[in-house]
Amino acid sequence: MLELPFPYLVFLGDTQEPLFAKTAFGLRDWAPERCIGEWSCGHTAVTTGLPRVSPREARDRGARSLVIGVANYGGIIQENWIPTLLEALEAGLDVIGGMHARLQDIEPLKTAAARLGRRLIDVRVPPANIPVASGRKRTGKRLLTVGTDCALGKKYSALAITRAFKDRGVEADFRATGQTGILICGRGIPMDAVVSDFEAGAAEMLTPDSPPQHWDVIEGQGSLFHPSYAAVSLGLLHGSQPDVIVVCHQAGRTRILGKSDYLLPSLEDTIDLNLRLGRRTNPGIRCAGVSLNTSQLDDAAARDLLAMQSQRLGMPVADPIRGGAEFEQLVNACLA
Amino acid sequence: MLELPFPYLVFLGDTQEPLFAKTAFGLRDWAPERCIGEWSCGHTAVTTGLPRVSPREARDRGARSLVIGVANYGGIIQENWIPTLLEALEAGLDVIGGMHARLQDIEPLKTAAARLGRRLIDVRVPPANIPVASGRKRTGKRLLTVGTDCALGKKYSALAITRAFKDRGVEADFRATGQTGILICGRGIPMDAVVSDFEAGAAEMLTPDSPPQHWDVIEGQGSLFHPSYAAVSLGLLHGSQPDVIVVCHQAGRTRILGKSDYLLPSLEDTIDLNLRLGRRTNPGIRCAGVSLNTSQLDDAAARDLLAMQSQRLGMPVADPIRGGAEFEQLVNACLA
Numbered sequence: 001m002l003e004l005p006f007p008y009l010v011f012l013g014d015t016q017e018p019l020f021a022k023t024a025f026g027l028r029d030w031a032p033e034r035c036i037g038e039w040s041c042g043h044t045a046v047t048t049g050l051p052r053v054s055p056r057e058a059r060d061r062g063a064r065s066l067v068i069g070v071a072n073y074g075g076i077i078q079e080n081w082i083p084t085l086l087e088a089l090e091a092g093l094d095v096i097g098g099m100h101a102r103l104q105d106i107e108p109l110k111t112a113a114a115r116l117g118r119r120l121i122d123v124r125v126p127p128a129n130i131p132v133a134s135g136r137k138r139t140g141k142r143l144l145t146v147g148t149d150c151a152l153g154k155k156y157s158a159l160a161i162t163r164a165f166k167d168r169g170v171e172a173d174f175r176a177t178g179q180t181g182i183l184i185c186g187r188g189i190p191m192d193a194v195v196s197d198f199e200a201g202a203a204e205m206l207t208p209d210s211p212p213q214h215w216d217v218i219e220g221q222g223s224l225f226h227p228s229y230a231a232v233s234l235g236l237l238h239g240s241q242p243d244v245i246v247v248c249h250q251a252g253r254t255r256i257l258g259k260s261d262y263l264l265p266s267l268e269d270t271i272d273l274n275l276r277l278g279r280r281t282n283p284g285i286r287c288a289g290v291s292l293n294t295s296q297l298d299d300a301a302a303r304d305l306l307a308m309q310s311q312r313l314g315m316p317v318a319d320p321i322r323g324g325a326e327f328e329q330l331v332n333a334c335l336a
Numbered sequence: 337m338l339e340l341p342f343p344y345l346v347f348l349g350d351t352q353e354p355l356f357a358k359t360a361f362g363l364r365d366w367a368p369e370r371c372i373g374e375w376s377c378g379h380t381a382v383t384t385g386l387p388r389v390s391p392r393e394a395r396d397r398g399a400r401s402l403v404i405g406v407a408n409y410g411g412i413i414q415e416n417w418i419p420t421l422l423e424a425l426e427a428g429l430d431v432i433g434g435m436h437a438r439l440q441d442i443e444p445l446k447t448a449a450a451r452l453g454r455r456l457i458d459v460r461v462p463p464a465n466i467p468v469a470s471g472r473k474r475t476g477k478r479l480l481t482v483g484t485d486c487a488l489g490k491k492y493s494a495l496a497i498t499r500a501f502k503d504r505g506v507e508a509d510f511r512a513t514g515q516t517g518i519l520i521c522g523r524g525i526p527m528d529a530v531v532s533d534f535e536a537g538a539a540e541m542l543t544p545d546s547p548p549q550h551w552d553v554i555e556g557q558g559s560l561f562h563p564s565y566a567a568v569s570l571g572l573l574h575g576s577q578p579d580v581i582v583v584c585h586q587a588g589r590t591r592i593l594g595k596s597d598y599l600l601p602s603l604e605d606t607i608d609l610n611l612r613l614g615r616r617t618n619p620g621i622r623c624a625g626v627s628l629n630t631s632q633l634d635d636a637a638a639r640d641l642l643a644m645q646s647q648r649l650g651m652p653v654a655d656p657i658r659g660g661a662e663f664e665q666l667v668n669a670c671l672a
C-alpha cells in the first residue's frame with residue numbers, strides 16, 4: 001500500500017479560490033503535525049495560515065516532500081507551477097500529487113527526479129498487487145461511513161470519529177480511500193481508481209486483520225444510490241465488512257450533486273440498503289447513527305434539526321463538526 | 337469500443353483438455369459464420385470440429401485474424417505457441433488474445449507485429465476513453481441477464497435470447513461484457529477490467545441510444561451477491577438501465593463457486609435486489625423470468641423442475657439450451 005514521505009510542505013500553486021485548495025485546508029485541519037508549512041507561486045495565492053516556508057527552508061526543517069494541495073478544474077498541473085516543483089526536487093523533497101494529470105507524465109519533472117534520485121508520487125495510482133476479495137471474515141472491528149450522495153462529509157465524519165475514539169483511549173486507525181484522505185493519513189488506497197474486479201479486494205487489503213479491540217474507521221466513497229459511482233461504494237462496503245455504519249447526509253440536499261434528475265434517497269432507505277448489502281459479508285452489521293452536515297444552518301436551527309431527526313429515526317444524529325452532546329451519543333452508539 | 341477483425345482462425349494451442357478450450361467451443365457454437373477454421377500445434381490437441389486450416393490457407397480463404405481460443409490456468413501464452421503466432425503474423429493475420437498475459441508484452445510478437453504492420457489485440461483491455469456515467473435515460477430497449485453467482489449461464493442465456501429475438505424478426509444486438517462474449521460478437525467491453533469509477537459509464541458506452549423498437553441484450557457479469565465481484569455487477573446494472581432482467585441460476589448449486597462459506601441467494605432475493613437497485617436508473621425495470629441451467633439433469637427431471645419453479649415463482653422458468661415451450665414463454669415475457 002502507498003506510504004507517503006512526511007512531514008510535508010503544502011503547495012498552493014497560484015490558487016486564489018479557497019474551494020480549489022480543499023486538500024490544503026484538509027491537511028491543516030486534520031494533519032497539522034505532518035505539515036512544516038505552506039508555499040505558493042507569488043503572494044496573491046490563498047493561505048491556510050500555516051507558516052510560509054520555501055522548499056529549501058522546509059527541507060532544512062525536516063520536510064521530506066512537497067504536496068500539491070490544490071485541485072483545479074480538470075485536475076491539471078499548471079505550467080507556472082513547474083519551476084517551484086523543480087525547486088522542491090532540487091532541495092531534496094519528493095513531490096506528491098493527487099491530480100488527474102500524472103507527475104510522471106511531465107517530462108521536466110521526470111528528468112529532474114531521475115537525475116536527483118527523488119520520487120514523484122501520484123496518490124491516485126492504486127497499488128499493483130491488489131488481490132481478488134476472499135470474503136473471509138477478518139479480526140478487529142470496522143466502521144464505514146456511507147452516504148446519500150458524494151461530497152457531503154464522509155471523510156470528515158470518519159476523521160472526527162477516529163479522533164473521538166482515540167480521545168477515549170480506543171485504539172483506532174483512519175483508513176483513507178480518496179486522495180485527500182490519503183494525504184492526511186499518509187497512506188491508503190484510491191478506491192475510485194481500482195479496477196472493478198478488484199474493488200472489494202482493495203478494501204480487504206486496506207483493512208487487514210487487526211487486534212480484536214482495534215477499530216478501522218474507513219472513509220466511505222460515493223453512494224449506493226449514485227448513478228455513476230455505486231460500483232465503488234458496493235465494492236468498498238463488501239470488502240470493508242463493517243460492523244458499524246454511520247450514514248452521512250447534508251441537511252437540505254434533495255438531489256444528487258450534478259444530476260438534478262436524481263432525487264436523494266431518504267435516510268431510512270439509505271440505512272436499509274446499506275445494511276441489506278453489507279449483511280452479505282458481515283451478518284452482524286448495524287447502523288450506529290447519522291452524521292448530518294448542517295454547515296448551512298445556524299447553531300439553533302442545526303440543534304433543532306438534529307434533535308428532530310434523532311427522534312424520528314430512533315438513533316443518534318449529530319454533526320461532527322459542531323460536536324456537542326449529540327456527537328458524544330453517536331460515538332457511544334458506534335462503540336456500544 | 338473494441339472492434340475485432342474477422343473472420344477468425346481459431347487457435348487451440350496444444351490443449352488436450354476440452355474445458356480449457358471453452359472459448360473455441362463458444363465461437364463454434366455462437367459465431368460459426370465468423371470462423372474460417374481451426375489450427376493447433378500438432379495433432380493431439382482437442383478439436384472443435386471446424387475444418388483444420390493453416391494460417392496461410394486461412395488468410396487465402398479470407399481470414400483476418402487468429403484468435404487464441406484457449407484459457408489455461410494462469411492465463412499464460414505458452415512458449416511453444418509462439419512459432420504458430422509468428423506464422424500467423426507472417427501470413428497477414430492479426431492476433432487476438434483474451435488471456436491475462438498480454439500479447440504486447442511478448443517481445444518476439446511485438447517486434448514481428450511492428451515489422452509486418454499487424455495488430456496484437458488484447459480483448460481484456462478496455463477502451464481508454466470511457467466517460468463517467470451520466471445516468472441519462474437512453475432510447476431503445478435493454479435486457480440484462482443477472483445471476484445468483486458467476487459461471488452459470490449469463491452469457492449463453494443472453495446469446496440464446498438474442499437469437500430468439502432475431503428469429504422472431506425483432507431487431508436485437510448481443511452486447512458482450514466478457515472476453516468470450518467479445519470474441520463471439522466481435523466487439524464489446526471487458527467490464528471486469530474497467531476502473532470502478534467508470535464501471536457504469538462503460539455500460540452506458542456499450543449500449544448507446546438506439547431506435548425505439550431495438551433491443552440490446554446485455555451479457556451479465558458476476559452477481560450482486562458475490563463477495564468479490566458485486567461492484568462489477570452493480571455498475572453494469574446501473575449503467576445498462578435494463579427494462580427487463582432475466583435471472584440466471586444453475587439447478588442444484590447452493591454455494592458461491594470457490595467460496596463455500598457463502599450460500600447462494602434464493603431466486604426471490606436475487607430478483608428483488610436486482611429490481612430494487614436497477615430501479616434507481618430505470619424505474620420501469622421488470623423481471624421477465626428465470627433462466628435455469630439444468631445441464632446436470634436428464635430431460636424429464638429438468639422439465640419437472642422448470643414447471644415446479646415456474647409455478648412457485650409465478651413467471652416463466654426455462655433452460656435456453658433445452659429450448660422448448662418454456663423458453664418460448666420466457667422470450668414472450670421478455671418482449672411483453
